[in-house]
Amino acid sequence: MQKKALKVNPTDNVIVALVDLSANEKIVVEDLEFTILKDTKAKHKFASVDLEEGDSIYMYGVIVGRALYPIKKGEVITTENVKHKSAKVEGKTETTSWTAPNIDKWIDKTFMGYHRPDGQVGTENIWLVFPLVFCENRNVETLKDIFEKELLFDKPSKHQLLLRSLINDNTETVETNEVEDYRVFKNIDVKFITHQGGCGGIRQDAEALGRLLAGYVNNPNVAGATVLSLGCQNLQIDIFKKALEKISPNNQKPIVIYEQQKSGTVDEMLNGIIKDSYEAIKQANEIERKPAPISKLVLGLECGGSDGFSGISANPTLGRLSDLMAAIGGATILSEFPELCGVEQELVNRCVEEKDAERFLQLMKDFEDSVIAAGSSFDMNPSPGNIKDGLITDAMKSAGAAKKGGSSPIQDVLDFTEYIHKPGLNLLCTPGNDVECTTALVGSGSNIVLFTTGLGTPTGNPVAPVIKISSNNALVEKMPDIIDFNTGEIITGKKSIDETADELLEFIIKVASGDIKTKAQLLNQNDFIPWKRGVSL
Known part of the structure; x- marks a missing residue:
């Protein structure tokens, strides 16, 4: 039986609705009973405790917003009662340990x-x-x-x-x-x-x-x-x-x-x-x-048209896959710096080299300063579609987006147009804009791009296959002509993240070998938009 709601991290004070919930409906999450105070659509969040004005909102274990008004336990959080807030980061506070996943079934795989x-x-x-x-x-x-x-x-x-x-x-x-x-x-x-x-x-x-x-x-x-x-x-x-x-x-x-x-x-x-x-x-x-070992794959990690399920199905699947690639000796590139706002501390602590931690923070600061100078800010990053489907602050969107990078050490930090030269997880400074980001990932060496989406997008690239990965079952049913792979069964509880990541890697090998054409390739979707620094989120 599918769960009705999910608490992502033990320290969170909001809970994700996995199905539509009605006002006055009683549900149980981790042996605790909650009464839903207002109709809450799937993908949106409700408070797990009473919140006072100014209280921080936690999701994925990080700060993703602050309460503008008192919010009662069981009340849905919205753009009216919550505003963007993220933790301040000054530098590296610790070196994160990592246990590599078992790769016995992949070590001899080729494409x-x-x-x-x-x-x-x-x-x-x-x-x-x-x-x-x-x-x-x-x-x-x-x-x-x-x-x-x-x-x-x-x-x-x-x-x-x-x-x-x-x-x-x-x-x-x-x-x-x-x-x-x-x-x-x-x-x-x-x-x-x-x-x-x-x-x-x-x-x-x-x-x-x-x-x-x-x-x-x-x-x-x-x-x-x-x-x-x-x-x-x-x-x-x-x-x-x-x-x-x-x-x-x-x-x-x-x-x-x-x-x-x-x-x-x-x-x-x-x-x-x-x-x-x-x-x-x-x-x-x-x-x-x-034949070539799959360690020769360079996978670009990106999301677009994200929804409230992206951070708990499609993006963690890419995170697991990124960890597998790091253990195998392959490379992944995590992009979209505006969508890493609020999770900087975790990423800084994962940088192998101190200089990369410092560079990441400097690139983030320079990017945000340029956006502010243009009269905007990172907290304006969530699109109307994001907000409608449960991503109401940039930090909330970022915390879910960062899941694409898994938990492996960060081997290098690249600025826009710099070419990858280290295996493992790399960070690449790009905007969140779908086509500008995909364009940049391929220019930095990605030979396949993995693109998660909850709302659907036709984005493709003239040089690299773009594999479109759905966060939910409804999208696959509605737009089968643009979606290549579905992670929606994670939401229903029918499949685990690890199981889905293994299936995705098998699919990637088939695409890399030319056995399967992506939907974007079949649609002849060849998008190319170079980023002009400082004017895109």
């Missing part, structure tokens, strides 16, 4: 990946086409149209066929399985990126974009790239090359670079790009999948 000369292993084989400046977006779009029609012809979608039937005034729509599936190259995909940066903004944003794009070229999922430049922009070819050299001094990936202001007419430039890129793509198609 079928693309081995790169630098030792990285990709889960995809991508030829990437992108501009250094937005002035070249049209040329990239032209190339995209040409290559997709001639090189990467796939079955048209049912929506294309619907429009085709309307144009031809046909009453019968052709089924997609009646159309021949033909691809010139079976072993490589060509992906295209456009963006609005590279010039016109501050030089620091152009330089950051150059580092980000260099990270994409260096990502193990990328076999090589075609780069378009106008010539006069802030993000010069030289800046991009130096950024790539810093990440990969001995880069052996082929890169085709064209500068329009040195190439004559558009036709002349496109002809050269098509010929040179085709030859390089043909060679990259010869790379085949080979």
Whole structure:
């Protein structure tokens, strides 16, 4: 029988409703009886004790808010009676101990990946086409149209066929399985990126974009790239090359670079790009999948469209998985610094190096200061959807979001655009914005992104598979076309976190081996938005 409510941590003074609760309903949680004073929807919280004005609200064992008014035992907490509050952190207070999970069943597991000369292993084989400046977006779009029609012809979608039937005034729509599936190259995909940066903004944003794009070229999922430049922009070819050299001094990936202001007419430039890129793509198609230990996986950890169940089902599942990867020798990257507000002390104490603890706190401070300077603050991070589904303060949202990082030691702290170089758990400074965060994770080396959600989001990436993980059963039933994996049975009590994490790792291995395409890949959801520092939560 499913529990009706859950106290997450023994020190908490709020309890999570696992199902809708009615006013005057009596429920029992950990042998204590509670009377629900007002209708409380699933995912929301009610007070487990009487609270006075100014009292701190605890959940997940940390401060997540303060009472604006007296709140009675059994009363639901809302944005009207609770405001954001988080604990102050000055520095490392202790070194957290960690017991690694048993990895006997995983130690010899492999996936079928693309081995790169630098030792990285990709889960995809991508030829990437992108501009250094937005002035070249049209040329990239032209190339995209040409290559997709001639090189990467796939079955048209049912929506294309619907429009085709309307144009031809046909009453019968052709089924997609009646159309021949033909691809010139079976072993490589060509992906295209456009963006609005590279010039016109501050030089620091152009330089950051150059580092980000260099990270994409260096990502193990990328076999090589075609780069378009106008010539006069802030993000010069030289800046991009130096950024790539810093990440990969001995880069052996082929890169085709064209500068329009040195190439004559558009036709002349496109002809050269098509010929040179085709030859390089043909060679990259010869790379085949080979077995690789799962320690070669770099998993980006992210959440978006979170709900009140995310912190007790989907995110702890990723936390368990992150711990398994750390024990195996693989790597995970925990991002979204605005969603770590309130749990800094735990994370600082988990940093292996004192310098990383100090850097984490400094990055958090600098980020929050920039947000405040823009007239906002971290406590404005929860979205209307978050609040509607039970995440009413940033600290509450953060405490649940941090569960994605498990409990293993933090091996490194990376700033935006810095590339991962240590196994184990890494922290990466990014905003919480879904696409900006995913974009940054892949630029720092993630070859798969794990994305938990309670409300649903179609987010994908042109280079790395994005596995969408639901926190609840209702979402899977409502949006099966965007959800890859479900952790909702943790809420119903049918499965444990450990059991679900094992199933998720098996699923990841299949995605990494190319046996399963993610829903975002099937939908051709290729999102790319570079972060402009200081303007995003």
